[in-house]
Amino acid sequence: MEVHAIETEYYISLLRDKQEETQKLLSQKENEIRKLADEKAQLCNVIFKETSIYKTIERLSRQDKTKNKQDLRILLENEQKKLRSTIMEIYKDYIEYLHQTYPKYTEDDCLFSCLSICGLDDFTIALCFGNVNKQIVAQRRHRIKLKVAN
The missing domain is CATH 1.20.5 (Single alpha-helices involved in coiled-coils or other helix-helix interfaces)
Structure with a gap:
C-alpha cells in the first residue's frame, strides 16, 4: 500500500x-x-x-488645420471608395479576424481599425471618412468600445 x-x-x-x-x-x-x-x-x-490613395491621404493630412474648416479638403466619395477597396484588400486577414472576434463590427469599424493600426492621427482619419471634425473619430472609438464590451 x-x-x-x-x-x-x-x-x-x-x-x-x-x-x-x-x-x-x-x-x-x-x-x-x-x-x-x-x-x-x-x-x-x-x-x-x-499606394496612391495613401499618398493622397498624406497630402490631406498636411493641410493647415487652423484654416477655415470650409477650406479644408477631405477625401471625396470616389477616393473613399478607393480607400475602402485598398484597405479591404491589403488588410483582408485582419478584417476577417475582426469580423470573427467582433461580429457586430461594421465595415466602417474595420476601416477605422485599419487606419488606426497604420498610425494615422484622428484628424487624418476624419478626413478619410469625409469629415473635417475629428470628433467623429472619438464617437466611433466610443461606439467600438461599446461593441467590444457587449
Whole structure:
C-alpha cells in the first residue's frame, strides 16, 4: 500500500512537471504568434503606405488645420471608395479576424481599425471618412468600445 502511494506521488509529480513544461511551450508559441501577427500588420502598413490613395491621404493630412474648416479638403466619395477597396484588400486577414472576434463590427469599424493600426492621427482619419471634425473619430472609438464590451 505504501509503495503504491509513493508510486502515485511520483506519477503525479511527473504529470505536474509535464504540465508546467507544456504550459511554458504554449506560452512561448502564443508569444511567437503575437509577434508574427505584429510583423504581418507592419508589412500591411508598409504595403498600404506605398499606394496612391495613401499618398493622397498624406497630402490631406498636411493641410493647415487652423484654416477655415470650409477650406479644408477631405477625401471625396470616389477616393473613399478607393480607400475602402485598398484597405479591404491589403488588410483582408485582419478584417476577417475582426469580423470573427467582433461580429457586430461594421465595415466602417474595420476601416477605422485599419487606419488606426497604420498610425494615422484622428484628424487624418476624419478626413478619410469625409469629415473635417475629428470628433467623429472619438464617437466611433466610443461606439467600438461599446461593441467590444457587449
